[in-house]
Amino acid sequence: MKEQKKSKSLEIVEKQRALVVEKIIEDMKRDGLHWSEPYIPSLSPHNPVSGTVYQGGNRFHLGFVGYMRGFTDNRWCTFNQIRDSGWHLKKGAKAALIEKWREFSIKEENEDTGEKEVTGHYLRCVGYWNVFNASEIEGIPAPPVPEHVSDRTAAIADDLILSSRCPIVESMRYQGSAGYAPGSDRILIAPRETFLSDE
Known part of the structure; x- marks a missing residue:
């Protein structure tokens, strides 16, 4: 064929x-x-x-x-x-x-x-x-910014960040791909205002 x-x-x-x-x-x-x-x-x-x-x-x-x-x-x-x-x-x-x-x-x-x-x-x-x-x-x-719902979860998160010895880096570069970087011992995450809620 x-x-x-x-x-x-x-x-x-x-x-x-x-x-x-x-x-x-x-x-x-x-x-x-x-x-x-x-x-x-x-x-x-x-x-x-x-x-x-x-x-x-x-x-x-x-x-x-x-x-x-x-x-x-x-x-x-x-x-x-x-x-x-x-x-x-x-x-x-x-x-x-x-x-x-x-x-x-x-x-x-x-x-x-x-x-x-x-x-x-x-x-x-x-x-x-x-x-x-x-x-x-x-x-x-500019892209629309979703409305961010804030509650007491933000206060809990702030306390956790302050008590952690591991630095937390917030950047648009990590939007959708948050994680832990073992080489630099850092937590990488998108800015909290980009999430729909603090939770």
Whole structure:
């Protein structure tokens, strides 16, 4: 049977994925098993224009690119969305690739009824888009700050921080990836005002 020719979209997506894998392997060789820590962000990359919250491989890829480029903003837009919103890309801005996959049904004729029935599904890459991080977009409004609910938990947390010999570092860099850094003996966490509540 003749092998089907790959679509250009699939070739571009596969090339982008290979670049990410190569970078991860390079970092593993340099940093050992600590390579995985920065690549598991939970910043929920999303598109502020369409409201899309990126999932699956797109979430991983945008988190990876955001970390590698030092972005603290988790918003990503296409060039057309930027233009149509009256914003502008900063000089030297670089895009990241997102993929779109679609599920298609496999249908076969039922021998008993003669009708076509769904017997399975398959995924197919139907396109890709370049998106830019909000950090590289001029004129984009600041992200909305969720309302922070404060209660007595904050006082308990402050007491714990004061009594701890382990320094606690609050920074936007750790949004969605809080943890303990054994090498520097520090707790790293996003600023408390970025959480929905003190609890």
